[in-house]
Amino acid sequence: xxxxxxxxxxxxxxxxxxxxxxxxxxxxxxxxxxxxxxxxxxxxxxxxxxxxxxxxxxxxxxxxxxxxxxxxxxxxxxxxxxxxxxxxxxxxxxxxxxxxxxxxxxxxxxxxxxxxxxxxxxxxxxxxxxxxxxxxxxxxxxxxxxxxxxxxxxxxxxxxxxxxxxxxxxxxxxxxxxxxxxxxxxxxxxxxxxxx
Numbered sequence: 435x436x437x438x439x440x441x442x443x444x445x446x447x448x449x450x451x452x453x454x455x456x457x458x459x460x461x462x463x464x465x466x467x468x469x470x471x472x473x474x475x476x477x478x479x480x481x482x483x484x485x486x487x488x489x490x491x492x493x494x495x496x497x498x499x500x501x502x503x504x505x506x507x508x509x510x511x512x513x514x515x516x517x518x519x520x521x522x523x524x525x526x527x528x529x530x531x532x533x534x535x536x537x538x539x540x541x542x543x544x545x546x547x548x549x550x551x552x553x554x555x556x557x558x559x560x561x562x563x564x565x566x567x568x569x570x571x572x573x574x575x576x577x578x579x580x581x582x583x584x585x586x587x588x589x590x591x592x593x594x595x596x597x598x599x600x601x602x603x604x605x606x607x608x609x610x611x612x613x614x615x616x617x618x619x620x621x622x623x624x625x626x627x628x629x630x
Contacts, residue, residue, distance in 0.1 A: 435485075439478040455481050455488055455583075462587035465606055469599050470591035474563035483560075487549050487586025490514045494582075512549045512589075514582040526629045532574040532614050539574065539614055541629040547582035551575050551589040560594050571596025572613040578627055579609035597621060 435452065437443035445452070459481050462470045472481045490509035494516055497505045504517030506525060515525045524545060528538035532554040542548065552574040553560065562569035575592035577585040592599045592611050603611045603623045612622040622628075 435479070435481065439480070455485050458488065458583050459484055459587065462584060462591065465584075466588065466591040466595065466599055466602060468563055469595035469602075470587045471563035474566070475561055483551070483590030484583055484587035486510065487512045487514075487547070487581075488583035491547070491582045512547075512582055512586055513544060514547050515544050524627075529574070529576050529612065533618075539620070540612065542576070542578060542612070543627040543629050544578060545627075546580045547585045548576060548578045549582060549585035549589040551586075551593040553593070560590065562594050570594055571598075571615070573616055574614040576612045577603070577609055578611075579606075585609065 438445055438448060459472045462484060470483060472483065473479050486509050490507045490512055491514050494505060494507045494514040498516055502516060504519060507514045513527055519525055524543040526541055527544050527548055528541045529550060531537040531539040532552055551560070553570050554573055558568045558570060560568065560570045570593050572593045575589050577588040577592060579585045588603065588609055588611065592613055596613060596615065600611050600613060600621055600623060603609055610623045610626040612620070612626050614620050
């Protein structure tokens with residue numbers, strides 16, 4: 435991607451993986467009404483907000499292909515899971531509290547994937563494609579669903595677009611969202627799989 439951004443590699447001659455990732459980016463851009471838009475990034479297309487989830491899914495696919503019946507791949511807080519943990523129930527994961535690193539904001543059950551995006555570790559690094567500047571309406575945003583790549587892109591959009599994107603999640607089958615706003619209030623979609 436860096437070579438494409440610099441103009442050293444034409445997209446037409448890029449490896450197939452690049453095309454698959456960009457196709458997924460286009461899907462998420464459409465799903466979010468443009469709140470996730472790697473083509474709006476300064477300096478050229480940058481799929482960073484989705485590709486970590488995509489890579490973690492590929493790692494899980496490798497474990498599955500080698501016979502793993504249960505596994506969890508954690509890529510910096512983006513989680514792809516397979517099977518069931520030793521307890522036999524669903525995977526139970528904590529979402530870190532944005533201001534208290536030793537505490538959880540909540541816990542959720544994860545059937546396939548959970549992605550979290552936020553500004554509490556790296557500062558304001560997310561880009562608002564509508565305002566054309568770094569911006570975020572949430573300090574933490576998490577999305578659970580069947581695909582970690584898609585959940586990763588949706589979590590990025592949810593962090594940038596806040597409640598506007600949370601409303602859109604209700605129209606995307608299989609995906610649920612949770613966010614913590616800058617004032618500390620929380621919101622979530624109706625089906626967010628909270629663990630008690």
